[in-house]
Every structure is written in structure tokens, then in C-alpha cells.
Amino acid sequence: MKVPISWLKDFVDIDLPIEELVHRMTLAGLEVEQVRYVGLPLPEGKFEGHTSGHRQVETNITGLAWDPDKIVVGEVLEVMPHPNADRLVLCRLDDGQKEHIVLTGAPNLFPYKGEGPLDKPLKVAYAREGACIYDGHKPGLELMTLKRTKIRGVESNSMACSEKELGISDDHEGIIILDDDAPVGMPLVDYMGDAVFDIAITPNIARNANILGIAREVAALTGAELKEPSYDIAMDGPPIKGRVMLEIRNPDLNPRFVLGLIEGVKVAPSPYWIQRRLRLAGMRPINNIVDATNYAMLEIGEPLHAFDYDVLVKRAGGRPLTIFTRLAEPGERLTTLDEVDRVLDEFTVLVADKAGALSIAGVMGGAESEVNENTTNMLLEGAAWNFINIRRTIAAQKLSSDAAYRFERGVHPAMAERGVRRGLALVARLAGGIIAEGLVDEYPLPPVDPTIEITPNDVERLLGIRLEAEEMADILRRLAFVVEVDGQTLRATTPDHRLDIGQGVVGLADLVEEIARVYGFDRIPETQIADTIPPQYGNPLLEHEERVRDLLVGLGLQEVVTYRMTSPEREARILPPQAPPDDRPYIRLANPIASDRVVMRHSLLASVLEIVERNSRVRERISIFEIGPVYLVGENGGLPEEPLRLVIALSGPRAIPSWQGSDVEPMDFYDLKGLVDALFAGLQLRAVRHEPVEHPTFHPRKCARILLGEQQLGVLGEVHPKVVERYDLPGAPLVAADLDMAAILAIIPESHTVQSVPAFPPVLEDLAVVVDEDVPAGAVENVLWLAGEPLLVGVRLFDLYRGEQVGRGKKSLAYSLVYQASDRTLTDNEVVKIRAKVIKRLESELGAKLRD
Amino acid sequence: MLERLTELEDKALAELEQAAGQADLKAWKVKYLGRSAELATITAGLRDLSKEERPAVGRRANEVKNALEKAYEAHFESLRAETLDRSLREERLDVTLPGRSVSHGRVHPANQTLRQIYAIWAEMGFQIYLSREVESDEYNFTLLNMPEYHPARDMWDTFHTTEPGVLLRTHTSPGQIHVMRERAPEPIRVILPGMCYRYEQITARSEIQFNQVEGLAVGRHITFADLKGTLNAFARRMFGQEVRTRFRAAHFPFTEPSAEMDIECFICGGEGCQVCKRTGWLEILGCGMVHPIVLHNGGYDPQVFSGFAFGMGTERITMLKYGIEDIRYFWGNDLRFLEQF
Numbered sequence A: 001m002k003v004p005i006s007w008l009k010d011f012v013d014i015d016l017p018i019e020e021l022v023h024r025m026t027l028a029g030l031e032v033e034q035v036r037y038v039g040l041p042l043p044e045g046k047f048e049g050h051t052s053g054h055r056q057v058e059t060n061i062t063g064l065a066w067d068p069d070k071i072v073v074g075e076v077l078e079v080m081p082h083p084n085a086d087r088l089v090l091c092r093l094d095d096g097q098k099e100h101i102v103l104t105g106a107p108n109l110f111p112y113k114g115e116g117p118l119d120k121p122l123k124v125a126y127a128r129e130g131a132c133i134y135d136g137h138k139p140g141l142e143l144m145t146l147k148r149t150k151i152r153g154v155e156s157n158s159m160a161c162s163e164k165e166l167g168i169s170d171d172h173e174g175i176i177i178l179d180d181d182a183p184v185g186m187p188l189v190d191y192m193g194d195a196v197f198d199i200a201i202t203p204n205i206a207r208n209a210n211i212l213g214i215a216r217e218v219a220a221l222t223g224a225e226l227k228e229p230s231y232d233i234a235m236d237g238p239p240i241k242g243r244v245m246l247e248i249r250n251p252d253l254n255p256r257f258v259l260g261l262i263e264g265v266k267v268a269p270s271p272y273w274i275q276r277r278l279r280l281a282g283m284r285p286i287n288n289i290v291d292a293t294n295y296a297m298l299e300i301g302e303p304l305h306a307f308d309y310d311v312l313v314k315r316a317g318g319r320p321l322t323i324f325t326r327l328a329e330p331g332e333r334l335t336t337l338d339e340v341d342r343v344l345d346e347f348t349v350l351v352a353d354k355a356g357a358l359s360i361a362g363v364m365g366g367a368e369s370e371v372n373e374n375t376t377n378m379l380l381e382g383a384a385w386n387f388i389n390i391r392r393t394i395a396a397q398k399l400s401s402d403a404a405y406r407f408e409r410g411v412h413p414a415m416a417e418r419g420v421r422r423g424l425a426l427v428a429r430l431a432g433g434i435i436a437e438g439l440v441d442e443y444p445l446p447p448v449d450p451t452i453e454i455t456p457n458d459v460e461r462l463l464g465i466r467l468e469a470e471e472m473a474d475i476l477r478r479l480a481f482v483v484e485v486d487g488q489t490l491r492a493t494t495p496d497h498r499l500d501i502g503q504g505v506v507g508l509a510d511l512v513e514e515i516a517r518v519y520g521f522d523r524i525p526e527t528q529i530a531d532t533i534p535p536q537y538g539n540p541l542l543e544h545e546e547r548v549r550d551l552l553v554g555l556g557l558q559e560v561v562t563y564r565m566t567s568p569e570r571e572a573r574i575l576p577p578q579a580p581p582d583d584r585p586y587i588r589l590a591n592p593i594a595s596d597r598v599v600m601r602h603s604l605l606a607s608v609l610e611i612v613e614r615n616s617r618v619r620e621r622i623s624i625f626e627i628g629p630v631y632l633v634g635e636n637g638g639l640p641e642e643p644l645r646l647v648i649a650l651s652g653p654r655a656i657p658s659w660q661g662s663d664v665e666p667m668d669f670y671d672l673k674g675l676v677d678a679l680f681a682g683l684q685l686r687a688v689r690h691e692p693v694e695h696p697t698f699h700p701r702k703c704a705r706i707l708l709g710e711q712q713l714g715v716l717g718e719v720h721p722k723v724v725e726r727y728d729l730p731g732a733p734l735v736a737a738d739l740d741m742a743a744i745l746a747i748i749p750e751s752h753t754v755q756s757v758p759a760f761p762p763v764l765e766d767l768a769v770v771v772d773e774d775v776p777a778g779a780v781e782n783v784l785w786l787a788g789e790p791l792l793v794g795v796r797l798f799d800l801y802r803g804e805q806v807g808r809g810k811k812s813l814a815y816s817l818v819y820q821a822s823d824r825t826l827t828d829n830e831v832v833k834i835r836a837k838v839i840k841r842l843e844s845e846l847g848a849k850l851r852d
Numbered sequence B: 001m002l003e004r005l006t007e008l009e010d011k012a013l014a015e016l017e018q019a020a021g022q023a024d025l026k027a028w029k030v031k032y033l034g035r036s037a038e039l040a041t042i043t044a045g046l047r048d049l050s051k052e053e054r055p056a057v058g059r060r061a062n063e064v065k066n067a068l069e070k071a072y073e074a075h076f077e078s079l080r081a082e083t084l085d086r087s088l089r090e091e092r093l094d095v096t097l098p099g100r101s102v103s104h105g106r107v108h109p110a111n112q113t114l115r116q117i118y119a120i121w122a123e124m125g126f127q128i129y130l131s132r133e134v135e136s137d138e139y140n141f142t143l144l145n146m147p148e149y150h151p152a153r154d155m156w157d158t159f160h161t162t163e164p165g166v167l168l169r170t171h172t173s174p175g176q177i178h179v180m181r182e183r184a185p186e187p188i189r190v191i192l193p194g195m196c197y198r199y200e201q202i203t204a205r206s207e208i209q210f211n212q213v214e215g216l217a218v219g220r221h222i223t224f225a226d227l228k229g230t231l232n233a234f235a236r237r238m239f240g241q242e243v244r245t246r247f248r249a250a251h252f253p254f255t256e257p258s259a260e261m262d263i264e265c266f267i268c269g270g271e272g273c274q275v276c277k278r279t280g281w282l283e284i285l286g287c288g289m290v291h292p293i294v295l296h297n298g299g300y301d302p303q304v305f306s307g308f309a310f311g312m313g314t315e316r317i318t319m320l321k322y323g324i325e326d327i328r329y330f331w332g333n334d335l336r337f338l339e340q341f
């Protein structure tokens, strides 16, 4: 919302420097996003802040100051042809000090060319030599200083300015022609210097989306008096009563509808001051009657709609004119002002007459009944509409307007009458005409303006400060509440321009907010919570998750965090082309932002492999992990499960080649298994085991599932070559683990028992056995443990050999074994016995042969 | 025989003098003191000698053996000392050669910041409560005092799903309702971290997913002054003891009064710079007293209970802290970015 300070000053005196005012407004919830200086001097870079007493700048500050000595009101006395150029004219101009000849190409002076001295001289914005203004011929805002030049043989050192040159708007069609009352020679900044605040209007302060609303806030914050405009207007024409009937069919959607009539208006351009204010506020001037309605809307916040009365009378075809507000009929259409032929929804409220729809209520008028340059009699509508229905309507019609912007945020029905009165007064002032006596006013559903009881205790309970009842009353009265104080109790009645104050305990909170905001958040002290400390629950699952994260980082893995939106096509890449597709239902976005982010992911592995792919262009060696959710829809739809997964991916050499000769072999399944085992060991889940398994993403013979008891905790393996092919990877083997983090977190023991450090020396011994190729090493190790217990305490495979020495189809496994008793030193005899037992069981159970 | 022993001793000692290194020394030891050395053979052959000869030869052999062993020890020691001496004198490393590389793991920067925030709040008695990301419209909006078609819903650009009434949470605030409904009427102090989603074009400044940490305190005597004190304590821990804050009135449907907390720009010290858009202040979090309707929806009587809530986007904090200029770096996961943390 753009607010020129000159307009604000119509309703409230402002003594504060602009910067200070901006600061106070910002702290009180009227966030001033930008101040654009239009003539008034800019602050010197920085200034004293309010709360801090520190040098601060609050807001984005832009604009142009007008030098009072160099930019003044001038008067064009005569417009003469240029001797050498048809597209230029020469002006005889008085700047209050002397006459100058000024050169211009402004088309809006051409009609006066060669007419001799003007009967009514034209007031203009005159910039003298040395004035600093924007260059009107360049795009954007580029400063220039006026210098003495010669254009086509005529000397020129000054000019009459356009709005663009003075930074008022981007209009450079012609020069500014000021209103006749502008005093010649007056510095222009004194005549119309301004500054425009751009204020963010949050939904709760929709009532302030107008100049008067902001003025009311300023008055409350500064203690100045609010000067409300008068709604008493001269109504000298024949009464409206009897000439227009009104019928509201759905009061809940249209609680109030007010019509006024003005006759004999003369459509013309608005005076310059109106045009300038509209432009500064971001609207385009059209003509005096349209401008008057827009001006009234900007000023007090009630959107108005003007009908050409004669068109309506004609449509009534001699019968009395009746205006209805009603819901659209099935299939009903209306061509709106923007020349779109619209099919209306069944919830669209229309303003209509007997001949059909006239406008989409509160949003946009129809083309036929709109006022135009030939309008002489004008019917002015001010109404109140259900804001939710307005929102549905503009959403369905994909339509917006300045009126809808306000109505969709809620406008109090009391404003309807004020708006019509203010609008009629402005039309009469700008376009002449006589206002018909009285208004047609249907008000079937007046809102209740809540009255709230509030005490200093309430304020203390919520804010932690003690205010006197009178101090609270004073703040609320400054915001136009009607307040009765009865001892310690205030009864505050909501003013009839706002709809944001609730009833009961909600209304109480609303008032506390108003008091806090105006009192100043900065004046509320800092305290520590005195309330009892709640029961402490902690979050064991998250603590476990963080432990996993620490373990993996300690193992040298880099954590990644990926996008959780993807597409089925992207996720399909983790399956080989012939594999059956993932046909589980997805959480699918109704409004995706991009075609490759349309669902919530099923697979964390797919997300992580994309990161491997991306980084493979910049890193030879990649070792990453992610902990994150996937989104699995249940059979009955609704909210999905969001179980956590853990994915680890390794690619590239075991170590980066270095001057010492590193192990640069590609990382393989066993690198990954080592990490995974270290993770589980770190979590005290030592009993996990690996079993071969087939999984479509992985190489069918190089994949394992991890089990604890019968519970499956995930898979790990070498990614299937046909999957690797679907990624842009340099071709090194890619190994990955996809683990069920939720399951793992649930079984991590809270604590574990530590074994005593042995006091007696262990016996170390090597044992090599030859087994058939298809006997898994895990089986050998299993037998070792079973046969060796309880004295066998360590088993480490240190060699795996295949070759001539052991024969085809055989392999040799060499283990380093540790025997240990906790209460004695083992004798040779004991060790020989265990060894014999171990060998015997290996032979009998696995057909192993001792290798010497 | 006795001469032979003396000869042997002389020869051995002379050879020992010549032994220049460990290898020579070892060979010498095998040759003169080993199992099959001549001395050992003589000792072994004692029993073949006559009774008269035996004691003298035996004694002499023993003497020679002791002498050789002693000489060996001495020579060994001096050789060791010499070797050490030489190594200290002559061996050296180029300490500027690179060390052996290790694989260095790191926590993702977004999670590093979350952990820092968790730790600070934990010390203030705020524990972590997690809730779902795919939420119902009811929890994300309606129960937070934003009924359907409420204009405040426009403040959030929402990803809806094809399932009616199911959306991606736009903030962690639904967790407020979850935790209140779980714990009412106990007092509450929790933080609610997690990933949230906004329907926005991905640019250097805006992301479709971002971590938020929300906080909630509910009790019988909690005030706005407590909110200020608690959040200022957090700000000082997070941004430095000297940091200055201010509270601006703001609007959130689920708090009242609502405020935004700014901290003085720590990049320019409040003088105004590019990062703070020349305002001298950085917007860090939104906060306020829990709205009575929200308390009520959570199962607390707003006439008896009060509470405060706050929420902050944590990637933004990370960006400010490290001068990160592009928010897309976070989920882009380029290792060249991640490895800088």
C-alpha cells in the first residue's frame, strides 16, 4: 500500500521527521518496506533510531530531492514556434524572478502554439540551470544536471519538467501542468514535495489498507489527533427515493448495499493534485468521475462502483429501476470491464437489474453499465460483501481488482455509507453535478461490534507488565475504541471500521495485542519463564539418529540432505530397465512446481544416487550418506507413513592417488560392508548378519541383506550394472546400502555391558582350512565360534587363497585365532584340545581340510 | 688346545673390530658364538679330552666365551649408539610433503545448524518434538486459527496433494497442535524442528523445502516478557553475547500479540550493508503469544493457560553465519560446498 505523506497529513498532523515516523510505524506492525522521496529532502544516509539510540536505517530509501532554489513553480505566458524545428516550441516563462525562453517538445503545449500571450497562463514545474533531475529520455532513472546547451540554434539552460524528470511517475508524455492556484516562484518542494511510504498490509490490518487507516495508526502512535473527513454532504437534488429500488437476496453474502445518485456531472480530466496523488498511490488517473471513486477508495478503504444511471434506466425499459444482488444462475455469463466473457459460478454474487447481471459484486463491473466520457448521471454503489465468498470468486475467476483486494480482506459494512458519501462529495467537487437527496440503503445484516471487558490483570497475565486502567483506555481510545472505565475494568467497544476484533477470550487477546503494539514492544521487559518446568521427555529416537550420524561421520562419510520431491521417472532409474516397476501409490502434488518434482519420494537411495551422479563430475572419490524420510501411502490413502531410511553410497578409489602410493583400487562391496559393520558395532548391534539376497537395484550375486534375528534391516551391494548405466557415471563400481533407519533406531539398546579386560595372556594361533568354493566364509566362521566357545575370543580371516595349491573348486581360508580364559593362563594342552575340536567340527560339518 | 683358544679369541676380537654394521655383527655372532661355532665344538668336545687337559681347557674356553660375549655386547651397544647418532644427524623428513590423506566425514551444514540450535534450547529446558511433513489441511491451517478461505492462508504458498485435505506442511506449526493434544494439561517446553515446504520458484533466495525450528512454551504464567527474555537469551547464545535485538509487531494467525525478532546485523554492526538491505537489522524469527483459539484447539483453557511460540528458518541463519549467497547450495549437495564445513 503506497501512502503519500501529503495525503496522510490531510488527516493527522505529523511533526516527527519522516525517518522517525517510519521507525515507529515499523515497530508497531506497519512495516514500511520503502520510502520514496518525491521532492522532499532525503535523510543524510543514516539517522538516530528509536529504540536503540544507535545509528540505523530502517527501510529501503529511494527518490529525488528537489532543490528549492533551482526547481520552482513557473508560469508559461506564451507558446511560440521554434524557428528551426517543427517538433519543438519555445515558451516565454516567468519563474517569479524574471522571464526566460524555454525550449520544449512537450506535446501538451502544442495546442497553445502561436496563440500569442495566453489569457490563462499555464503553471509548470520549472527547473533552472544546475538543477539535478532525472533524464526523461533515458530508460530507468538516470540523474542529470541541467546545463546550458544549444538545440537547433536556440540556447537553452532550463526546462519545464515532466513527471518522470521529477521522479513522480514514469510519465514522460508531456510536461506537468499544475493547477491554477500554484504560486509562481514558490519552490516546487514547498508546493508539492512529498514522500511515499510503501507499507506491507498483513491480513490482520486490512482495515489499514487506506490513507485514513494509516493516519489513525499514526495518530495512535504519536498521540496526535485524527481529523476524520466529514461525511456530511450537500444533497440538493431531487430525492433518489422512488427512482431506484433495491433488493438483497442473500444478506449473509451481502450484508449491506448503499446507492447514491449524482446528476449533471461533466466528465473531464481531474485537477493535477488528484492525478498526482493517484499516481503516487499507484493508480492511473482516468477522468474526474472514475478518479473520484478511486480516490475515495484509497482514502477511506471502501471500494465504490459507479454505474451510468441512464444506461440502467434504459435497460429498465420504462419500468422502475430495481437493483438486485443475487447469486448467479446456472450458466449465467457476464462480460466484465476487462472484456472477458465470463461464465459465472453458482456462488458468484452479482449486482443485477431486471435485464441481467451488471457486475460481479465487489470484484469487477460489467462493460455495458460502466461510466464513460458521456456519462452525465451517475449511480454510486458502496456495499459490504462476505470476504470468503469474494475470495472464492476471485480464485475461481482468476480475477483481481483493487476493489477485490479490499473486499477479500473484509470491509466493515459501516464503511459502505461513508464510502458513498465521500465518493459523491468528491465527484461533485471534481465533476460538478447535483447530488440527489438521500441514499438508498439496505442493511439487513449489521455486524456486532464486540465489546470486550479487560483489566490490568489480563494485560499483566499475557504481557508481563502492569499498566494502569486509564493508560490502557487511553491507548484503546487512540485506536477509536469507545471505552468505559469502571474501577479496574475497561469495557471497550470496537469501532465500526474494523472486523478483526473477536469476542470473549479471543477479543481479549486482540485488545492485548493492540495495547502491546501501541505501548511499544521495546518497553516490555525481558524476563525468564517463572512457570514450573514441564515433565522432561527427551527424544530417544532423535538422539539415536544423531548417534548414527556421528558414527558415520567418524567413519569418514560426508552427509548430504536432498530434495524430497521427485518424479516416478527419476526414481525408476534405480531399477534395471526390465525390472517390474514400482507400482506403489505416491503422494502426488496437485500443484507441482516443476515436472520433475511431482511426487514425494519412495526411495532415499534414488535421491542419493542423483547426488553421486552430480558429484562424479567434480570428485573422483565419493563416500556419502543421508538419513531422511520416504513417503509411503497406506492402502486407504490419507496421510502417509514417513519412515526414516539411511543410505550410504561409495564410488571411486579407496584413496586418492598420492605420492606415497595409496590403495587406489575402486571401493567395493567389502569397503561398504566394513562401514556398515562398524556402524552396527558402534550401535552395539553386533549380532547383525549378512545373507545373500536378490534385489533389483543390485547385482544379483553381489548383494546382501542385513538381519538381526529375523528382522531385516536393509540391503547393501554393488549397484546393478544396468542401473549404473542409467546414471551419468564414470563407470567405476558403485556400492550402496539402503537401510531401514526407523527399524534400526527402534532396536538400538539404551546401554550395554562391558567385558572386563583380561588379566591373563591370550594364546594366539593361526589356522588355515581348505573348503569347497561354495561354502561361505560365514559358515566357516560360525563353526569356529561354535566349536571354540567359550575359550575362543577372537577370529580374524587374514588370507583367502584360490589356486593350484588347493585345487580347483576349492579355497583356503586362513584365520588368526585368539584363545583366552578369564581366570587363568591357558595351558598348551587345553589349546591343543580346542584346536582338535575345531578342526574336527570343520571337517565333519563343512568337509574342510586342514591346510599346512 | 689352549693356544688354539687364544688364537681363536684374538682372531674373533680382531674380526669384531672390523664389524661395521648390524649384519656383520650378526654374522660374527653366528660364526664365533653360534651353535656350530668352533668354540661350541671345543666345549662339546671337552669330554673327549684327557682328565688332565679337561679343566684347563674348559676354564679357558669359558673365559674366551665370556670375553667374546662381553666384547660382542660392547660392540653391539656402540654400534647402536653410533647408528642412532647417525640417524639423528643425517635422517630428515621434508615436513612440507603432504600427509597421508584420510577420508573426512562431515555433518551437512543444515544439520550442523540444527544441532547448534537443539543444544542451546536443550540447555533452556526445551526438548525436541518431531511431527509429520505430509500434513492435513486441518493441522496446518484450520486448527492454527486459519479456517478455509481465511485470507491469512495467502501468507503461505502451499503445495497441495491430489488427496483432498492433504498438503505438505508449510511450517512446523502443526506440531504445536500435535504436542499440545498429546500433553495437555501438562506444561510444555518444546522445539519442533523439521523440513517444511513452500510453493515457490527455486532461486538463490528461495527454496521449495527448508528447515524450520519452531518453539512452544505453554504454562500458567507465561508472558510476552518471558518470550522476550527467552528469545534474547537464545539470540545471545546463537549470535554472540553482544548481539542486540528488537521486536517488531507483526502478524501470524496463530499468535497474538505477534512479533518479529530482528537482530542487529552482525555483518556490518548495524551500519547498513548489502546483506541487511541497508537496514542494519536482520529478520531472524517470528514469534508471539499463542492465540487463544490455538490453545483451545490444543486442549488448553486459554483463560488459565498462556504460552509463547516462535519459528525460524534455519538455512537462512546458516547463510548469514557463513556468508552463503545461494540457498540452492544446501540441497544441491555439491561436495565442493559441503566440504567447506
Ligand SMILES: [Zn+2]
Binding pocket: B265, B266, B267, B268, B269, B270, B271, B272, B273, B274, B275, B276, B277, B278, B280, B281
Ligand atoms: Zn548489515
